Amino acid sequence: MRARRTAQVGLLDCPVVDHPAAAILEQVSAWLDEHREVLGWVSGDIDRGVSSSVGRQGLTCETILRCAVLKHLWQQGYRELAFTLRDSLTAQRFARLGGCRAPGKSALQALISAIRPATWERINRHLLRFAQTEGIETGETVRIDSTVTETHILSPEDSRLLLDGVRVLTRLLKEARKHLGTAVVFHDHRRACKRRALEVRSRRGAKRRAQTYRRLLRLVARTTSYVKAAKPQVGATREPWARSWESRAEHCMELLERVVDQTRRRVLQGETVPAPEKVASLFEPHTDIIRKGGRRTYYGHKINLATGKSGLVLDVVVESGNPADSERCLPMLKRHVAHYGSAPERAALDGGYGSKSNLEDAKALGVVDVVFHKKGGFKADQMARSSWIYGQLKRFRAGIEAGISYLKRCFGLARCNWKGLTRFRAYVHSAVLAHNLIRLARLQPGST
Numbered sequence: 001m002r003a004r005r006t007a008q009v010g011l012l013d014c015p016v017v018d019h020p021a022a023a024i025l026e027q028v029s030a031w032l033d034e035h036r037e038v039l040g041w042v043s044g045d046i047d048r049g050v051s052s053s054v055g056r057q058g059l060t061c062e063t064i065l066r067c068a069v070l071k072h073l074w075q076q077g078y079r080e081l082a083f084t085l086r087d088s089l090t091a092q093r094f095a096r097l098g099g100c101r102a103p104g105k106s107a108l109q110a111l112i113s114a115i116r117p118a119t120w121e122r123i124n125r126h127l128l129r130f131a132q133t134e135g136i137e138t139g140e141t142v143r144i145d146s147t148v149t150e151t152h153i154l155s156p157e158d159s160r161l162l163l164d165g166v167r168v169l170t171r172l173l174k175e176a177r178k179h180l181g182t183a184v185v186f187h188d189h190r191r192a193c194k195r196r197a198l199e200v201r202s203r204r205g206a207k208r209r210a211q212t213y214r215r216l217l218r219l220v221a222r223t224t225s226y227v228k229a230a231k232p233q234v235g236a237t238r239e240p241w242a243r244s245w246e247s248r249a250e251h252c253m254e255l256l257e258r259v260v261d262q263t264r265r266r267v268l269q270g271e272t273v274p275a276p277e278k279v280a281s282l283f284e285p286h287t288d289i290i291r292k293g294g295r296r297t298y299y300g301h302k303i304n305l306a307t308g309k310s311g312l313v314l315d316v317v318v319e320s321g322n323p324a325d326s327e328r329c330l331p332m333l334k335r336h337v338a339h340y341g342s343a344p345e346r347a348a349l350d351g352g353y354g355s356k357s358n359l360e361d362a363k364a365l366g367v368v369d370v371v372f373h374k375k376g377g378f379k380a381d382q383m384a385r386s387s388w389i390y391g392q393l394k395r396f397r398a399g400i401e402a403g404i405s406y407l408k409r410c411f412g413l414a415r416c417n418w419k420g421l422t423r424f425r426a427y428v429h430s431a432v433l434a435h436n437l438i439r440l441a442r443l444q445p446g447s448t
Contacts, residue, residue, distance in 0.1 A: 325352030348397035
């Protein structure tokens with residue numbers, strides 16, 4: 001498929017539905033029409049490695065971008081989105097399908113996921129510059145907080161991870177036998193591993209669980225030995241499938257070895273394994289283990305958000321690991337300076353960002369009023385010019401909690417279903433862009 005520009009669609013091709021939600025989409029559509037330069041950025045991602053002289057004419061880059069916005073706005077999977085594009089006149093009008101046939105779920109998934117995180121962020125920065133020019137959001141007052149977006153994994157129990165490893169390696173062995181025949185010798189231990197994994201969850205007492213884990217580890221070791229024995233036979237074929245097989249086998253074996261190590265240390269030796277050394281998933285190995293506020297454990301990535309008075313998300317950063325909020329205060333303010341050319345006049349932050357050095361550094365950066373949610377030993381006049389400003393900013397900061405909840409409930413920021421770290425970042429930035437487009441449409445003059 002080739003990305004191309006969409007010809008202007010006649011206003012009568014798809015009628016406007018008399019509904020407030022359709023009116024908001026019309027305003028978003030009008031903004032996208034006014035800023036068609038963003039289509040070139042999207043087209044650059046989609047056209048990478050695709051021949052422009054052969055193949056069927058596919059979806060336009062404009063339709064792909066608009067479908068991505070609809071996906072986040074309506075919280076739909078690709079299958080549901082494909083149906084909506086066939087069924088809804090409003091969706092067809094917004095996506096600029098015209099008389100074209102609506103795309104299937106596979107085409108939507110392949111093309112939307114081709115847009116890079118940097119492109120989503122670039123479009124969002126363009127939107128924020130427009131909001132600044134129009135006086136909708138000046139960036140003079142910001143509030144900063146962190147949250148977690150989870151990856152699409154189950155609870156990472158060691159028994160489950162070991163079972164996953166055996167399942168993946170057994171599939172690889174079956175694939176090798178399909179190509180090489182009975183020369184690949186192995187026994188399928190998946191059923192026995194599943195039984196041991198279920199026993200681990202029902203066993204009471206550390207000694208009995210450790211005994212079951214030892215049985216499970218022996219089955220894992222046998223499966224691993226089958227793969228090691230099959231690798232020379234697969235490598236000798238020198239066929240394309242063999243190279244892919246070896247790459248996948250090495251990747252899984254490396255992760256499974258780490259899972260075995262953490263299981264032995266934690267269960268058999270009684271060690272406390274640090275979170276950065278743990279594997280949370282064989283399928284999403286980039287997943288971080290995050291303990292936030294001592295309340296519960298999350299599996300995903302920590303995200304730092306900055307919003308303004310308008311409610312627009314001014315900045316979003318997907319963090320690596322689980323850095324303390326206090327370590328991310330100054331970097332977030334410096335990013336604001338890089339984007340807006342100057343420090344915000346007022347900044348309201350969650351209590352976790354509070355420290356004496358952060359207060360001093362923020363003041364030195366040019367922020368006049370720096371208010372932390374919890375005083376943490378500071379007096380109000382140390383943070384703000386007056387107690388009235390301190391109270392105003394403290395109440396203003398509370399609004400970001402509602403903003404984060406809105407992003408999670410209505411734009412899918414609670415959990416990412418896209419696979420891989422790059423696509424995780426793309427998912428977060430595309431969700432923020434969809435939010436900002438809707439928010440901007442509601443803030444512009446004449447909106448309903």
